Amino acid sequence: xxxxxxxxxxxxxxxxxxxxxxSYADFARPxxxxxxxxxxxxxxxxxxxxxxxxxxxxxxxVWDYRGLDTIYESAVFFLAIIGGLSxxxxxxxxxxxKEAKGLTKISKTGSKIIxxxxxxxxxxxxxxxxxxxxxxxxxxxxxxxAPLLLIPVFSITRLVSAGITSKRLVIARSAAMTCVGLTALxxxxxxxxxxxxxxxxxxxxxxxLISGSLFFYNLFEYLAVGSGFTAVFxxxxxxxxxYRREIEKEVGT
Amino acid sequence: xxxxxxxxxxxxSLLAIVFVYLAITEKDLIKAIVFxxxxxxxxxxxxxxxxxxxxxxxxxxxxxxxxxxxxxxxxSKTERFDGGGKNE
Amino acid sequence: xxxxxxxxxxxxxxxxxxTLLSIYGITYRRSLTKKLIGLTILSDTANLAFILIGxxxxxxxxxxxxxxxxxxxxxxxxxxxxxxxxxxxVLTGIVISMAVNALIAFGIIQAYRITGSTxxxxxxxxxxxxxxxx
Numbered sequence: 001x002x003x004x005x006x007x008x009x010x011x012x013x014x015x016x017x018x019x020x021x022x023s024y025a026d027f028a029r030p031x032x033x034x035x036x037x038x039x040x041x042x043x044x045x046x047x048x049x050x051x052x053x054x055x056x057x058x059x060x061x062v063w064d065y066r067g068l069d070t071i072y073e074s075a076v077f078f079l080a081i082i083g084g085l086s087x088x089x090x091x092x093x094x095x096x097x098k099e100a101k102g103l104t105k106i107s108k109t110g111s112k113i114i115x116x117x118x119x120x121x122x123x124x125x126x127x128x129x130x131x132x133x134x135x136x137x138x139x140x141x142x143x144x145x146a147p148l149l150l151i152p153v154f155s156i157t158r159l160v161s162a163g164i165t166s167k168r169l170v171i172a173r174s175a176a177m178t179c180v181g182l183t184a185l186x187x188x189x190x191x192x193x194x195x196x197x198x199x200x201x202x203x204x205x206x207x208x209l210i211s212g213s214l215f216f217y218n219l220f221e222y223l224a225v226g227s228g229f230t231a232v233f234x235x236x237x238x239x240x241x242x243y244r245r246e247i248e249k250e251v252g253t
Numbered sequence: 254x255x256x257x258x259x260x261x262x263x264x265x266s267l268l269a270i271v272f273v274y275l276a277i278t279e280k281d282l283i284k285a286i287v288f289x290x291x292x293x294x295x296x297x298x299x300x301x302x303x304x305x306x307x308x309x310x311x312x313x314x315x316x317x318x319x320x321x322x323x324x325x326x327x328x329s330k331t332e333r334f335d336g337g338g339k340n341e
Numbered sequence: 342x343x344x345x346x347x348x349x350x351x352x353x354x355x356x357x358x359x360t361l362l363s364i365y366g367i368t369y370r371r372s373l374t375k376k377l378i379g380l381t382i383l384s385d386t387a388n389l390a391f392i393l394i395g396x397x398x399x400x401x402x403x404x405x406x407x408x409x410x411x412x413x414x415x416x417x418x419x420x421x422x423x424x425x426x427x428x429x430x431v432l433t434g435i436v437i438s439m440a441v442n443a444l445i446a447f448g449i450i451q452a453y454r455i456t457g458s459t460x461x462x463x464x465x466x467x468x469x470x471x472x473x474x475x
Contacts, residue, residue, distance in 0.1 A: 008274050015270060015354050022350035023342055030349045030398035038395065038424035042405050045425075047415060055407035057422075058307045061429035073433045080440035084447040125310065133306035133404060137436060141314035148322050229319065232443065236326050247454050255344050262348040266355035273359050273382055277366035282374055289378050296389055299352065303396045304404045304423045308431050312388075315439050320381055327374055327446050331453040335372045 041065065053203040054130045054211035062135065063217045067195045070217075071184060074224065078177060081228050085170065088235050090246060102155035111153040118146040126222035130211040136218040140225025147230040156237045169231035176224035183216045258302055265298040280335040286324045293317050345398050352393065359386045373449045373459045377442065384438040388431045395424030 022028060034042070044050050045060040052060040062070050102108065126139025151159065187193065187200040201212035269292055276288035293316035300309045359382065366379030396402065405422040407414050453459050456467040 004278055008271065011274060011358065012267060012270060015267070015351070015358055019347060019351040019354045020342075022354065023347040026343075026346060028350055028353055029346060030396065032397055032399065034397065034419075034422070034424055038405075038426050039419070041425050042418055042422055043415065045405075046407055046410065047412065055410060057405040057425035058428045058432075061425055062432055066429060069433055073436050076437050077440045080444045083444050087447045087451050133406060134310060135307065137432065138307065138310035138314065141311060141319065145314065145318045148318065233322070236323075236447075240330060243454060259344045259348040263351050266351050270355055270358055270362075273362050276378060276382065277362055277370070277375070282372070282378075285375065285378055289382065292382060293385065296385055299389065300392060303392050304402045305392050305395075305428050305431075306404050308388075308392060308428050308435070311432055311435050312385075315435055316381070316385060319439065320442070323443060323446050324374065324378065327377070327449055330450050331374065331459045332372070335370065335375055 052197055052211060052214065053209065054214055056130055056132065058133070059129050059135050059214060059218070060211070063214050064197045064212075067184070067197075067217070070221075071180065071195070074177060074180065074221065077225075077228060078173065081170065081173070081232055084232060085166070085235060088238070088243070090242065100155035100157050102158060103153050107153050111149055115146045115150055118149075119143060122146075122226070123222070126218055127215070129218040130214040131209065134218075136221025137225055139218070139222045141229065143222065143226035144229030144233075147233055151233060151237050156234070156239075159234070164230075164234070166231045166234040169227045169234065172227040173224050173231065176220045176227065179220040180217060180224065183213050183220065261298065262302055265295045265302075269295040269299070282328045282333055282335060283325070285335075286321055286328070289324075290317050290321045293320075349398070356386055356390050356393070371460050371462065373452070373461055373464065376461070377445055377449065380445070381438075381442055384434075384442075388434055388438075391427045391431050391434070395427035397423055 041057050041061055045052055045057040046055050052064040054060040054064070122139045122142035124139075125134040125142055126136055129135030129139070184195040187196040190200060192199050195213075197212040197214070201216075202210070203212055204210065272288050272292035272295060276285045276292060279285040279288060293313070296316075297309055297313050300312060363379045363383040363386065367376050367383070370376060370379070399421055401421055402423055403418070403421050405418060405425040407418065449459060452464050456464050458464065
């Protein structure tokens with residue numbers, strides 16, 4: 001064990017020494033100005049001609065200026081969920097063979113309160129994505145922590161008997177992705193380009209700034225990512241004996 | 254003048270190296286997962302010092318929450334130790 | 342010696358060291374789970390290197406968000422904001438690498454169920470024998 005720490009100390013000493021050598025040689029100097037394309041995005045995201053009417057430049061790039069990239073990235077994530085589901089498939093979906101009780105009543109009450117707080121915080125992160133740092137994916141992955149907490153505390157049998165199955169969650173994810181696709185396709189009906197923002201959607205509703213389609217993209221992506229992660233954790237938590245029986249049937253041991 | 258930003262950048266860089274080395278050379282995989290989560294936290298400190306709050310929100314939720322949970326599922330369904338075997 | 346340059350060099354050397362350590366972990370460790378941990382560290386390091394490119398070392402470096410909808414705020418951002426484009430690209434990169442890592446984790450569990458071990462040599466030998474035996 002002391003050999004491990006000796007090597008670690010050596011690595012740290014080498015790091016500091018090479019950093020000192022590099023800074024004496026004045027080799028890498030950090031930048032002091034913005035590159036031209038970064039300056040373009042910062043200037044044009046609210047004021048300017050090619051505007052997205054969003055004071056947050058990063059969300060405007062992710063969902064407006066490079067919106068098609070983000071739609072394809074959501075499709076890649078969807079493919080990963082479906083791939084996992086096909087690896088963990090069950091021939092005959094038998095419901096849980098044994099009853100599990102979960103943890104004590106104290107843990108259950110505490111988890112209910114914390115899960116409620118997680119859901120409200122994640123909704124705030126996702127829906128304010130066009131005004132402050134945040135957005136659909138950030139809120140969705142924060143929302144994914146809530147079922148991660150609830151599954152060990154309440155036991156998967158309780159969740160499945162309450163109606164939260166992975167099949168329904170995949171259906172919810174597909175519905176949310178369809179809404180994202182519709183939000184991108186609606187401008188085409190009027191003859192505009194795919195995934196146009198301000199030429200079709202209003203920049204403000206009732207005096208509140210919603211930056212056109214950015215708000216809707218954030219909302220649907222939030223629901224899609226949250227339900228996708230929950231589906232993954234649900235079918236990952238199935239008891240191991242169920243799969244072992246399937247494998248033995250298939251391999252023929 | 255040395256400000257807090259320089260001190261915090263240096264501190265979290267060294268902390269990241271320590272956590273990465275301990276995660277790679279650890280034989281007990283549960284401890285390796287904990288060290289990997291520690292590495293993500295030191296990277297998150299660096300991300301905040303680099304003024305990237307969008308990336309920070311996505312990175313912390315994915316790396317400390319999702320990856321740690323996913324890897325704990327994998328370790329509990331397969332072997333716990335690096336050389337093989339479930340208990341020692 | 343400028344302390345800006347020292348902190349910058351230290352972060353650069355840290356990224357290089359972490360890349361080398363994680364590549365060592367991916368190639369020389371035999372457990373599939375340890376290889377997956379090394380892969381996550383490698384992709385995190387690469388994403389951090391992207392963010393490093395977009396940074397500018399002015400004294401308050403702020404994220405590229407307008408705090409009030411006025412032209413003075415935009416002028417302040419022109420002097421002090423960091424580059425928003427690498428952050429948007431890294432967001433996409435985080436999601437895609439997470440999807441691939443999740444799929445690899447499912448593959449590891451299934452390989453353990455079929456072969457009974459997570460040792461990389463044993464798994465590869467089992468599957469290549471199965472392919473060659475047909």
